[in-house]
Amino acid sequence: MRAAAIIGASDTGKTTLITALIEEFKKRGLKCGVLKKASHQIELDSEGKDSWRFIEAGARSAAVMTEDRLFLIKRKTASETLLDVALDKFSDVDLLLVEGGKRESAFKKILRVQNADDHNLISPPEELIAIVSDEPFDSPYPFFLANEAAKLSDFLLTVLEPLEPLVKVKVDGQVIPLNPFVQGLFDETIRGMVRALKGVPEKPSEIIIQVRKGRKNEEK
DSSP: OEEEEEEOSTTSSHHHHHHHHHHHHHHTTOOEEEEEOOSSOOOOSOTTSHHHHHHHHTOSEEEEEOSSOEEEEEOOOTTOOHHHHHHHHOTTOSEEEEEOOTTOTTSEEEEEOSSHHHHHTSOOOTTEEEEEESSOOOOSSOEEETTOHHHHHHHHHHHOOOOSOSSOEEETTEEEOOOHHHHHHHHHHHHHHHHTSTTOOSSOSOOOOOOOOOOTTOOO
C-alpha cells in the first residue's frame, strides 16, 4: 500500500481533489481507501442508538453490518496514530489518501491551495512533495492545477513508496513501531527459524506468526 496526505486550509478543495484522484485510480484498476483526520469532535453514532449504547456500556468496539455496508465504531486509544490505523485497516488497498494530517510525519504530503496567497500563508512541512492550486504560480515544488488529476496520479505512482514496514508487530491489537535495525533483526531471525521447517518455500514472500496466550486455570 502506498499513501499520501492531502493537506491545506479549510474549503480549499481537499475533498474534491481526493474524489478526483479516486476516480482516476479506479480507471487504472487500483483500489483506493480514504482516511480523514478531523480537527474537531465528530459524532457518527447518535445517542440512544444500539451501537452507541454498546460503546457507552464499555465495549471497545461495535459493528453494524447491512447488505452492502460495514460500519465499525471503536474507541481511540491515546497512543493510536493515523499510521496505526492505515496499516491495520487499509492493508487491502493499493493507495490510501489521507485528508489532513499535516503533523503526521509518516505520510508524504500534497498541499492543496487556491492561489499563491494561500501558499504564502502556510509553512510547508518537511514531507511536502507537491502543490495543487486553482491558479498557476511559480512553486519550488512539483506543481499541478486542480483539474490535472491524471498528471498528479502519474506523479504519485512514481514517487510514493510502499507504506508497510518490512516487519509489523501487533500486541493486543496495537501496532508496535520498530526502527529499521530492529525490523531487520526480526526478519533475519524469523526467516532463519522458518527455513528449518519442512514444507516451507525456499524464499517465502510473507511470513505470519500468531501467538495467543492461553487462559489461566482453564478447566479440563
